[in-house]
Amino acid sequence: ELTTELLNKWMAAFAKKIEANKAYLSDLDTPIGDGDHGNNMARGMVAVEDALNAKKPADLTSALKLVAMSLISKVGGASGPLYGTAFLEMAKLSAKETDLAKLTEAALLGIKKRGGAEPGDKTMVDVWSVVVPALAKGELTEEVIQKAVESTKPMQAKKGRASYLGERSIGHLDPGSVSSGYLFSALLEVEG
């Protein structure tokens, strides 16, 4: 179950991982993108932390909305609106449902609808589409996350900037999948 308190801890843990891996994420985005994914996400997560600490939203829906708006306005690129949509969909559902599996399911549907990517397209959807059902079954582990992240390496990108490279996108991890991996590793950490 997601509470405001857990969300605060989750976002703090995610922000920490993003900051620690900022250069790595941008390096991953260099051969198959424009080398900014780490910087984009770090800028966004600083904004998320600032907003949560300044406004201290009392209810889960406002808190999720604040996360979404911070990401949409600060991350930019392709990933900003997609992460933003994910949290906005969670915010919408959170008025009547606080189960994490249900919330992340809504988030994944939002990401797919917004970006048009399906599993196998070498995008963050490849991580979300594995993690969400695992979470629902109570089977989410660090290993499941890492396997999903690694699965993007042999894929040829069909969506996003990396798709412009065609076959040359093969053999590299998808940066948005790696950052999504951090999001769910952070969740495992704080769920305890």
Ligand code: ADP
């Ligand atoms: P940009 O490519 O605009 O510079 P980022 O570098 O911040 O944006 O983010 C790139 C990541 O966004 C990719 O690694 C991929 O995971 C994700 N992405 C790009 N396009 C899509 C899409 N259509 N659907 C889902 N995820 C996408």
Ligand code: MG
């Ligand atoms: Mg980029």
Ligand code: MG
């Ligand atoms: Mg960019």
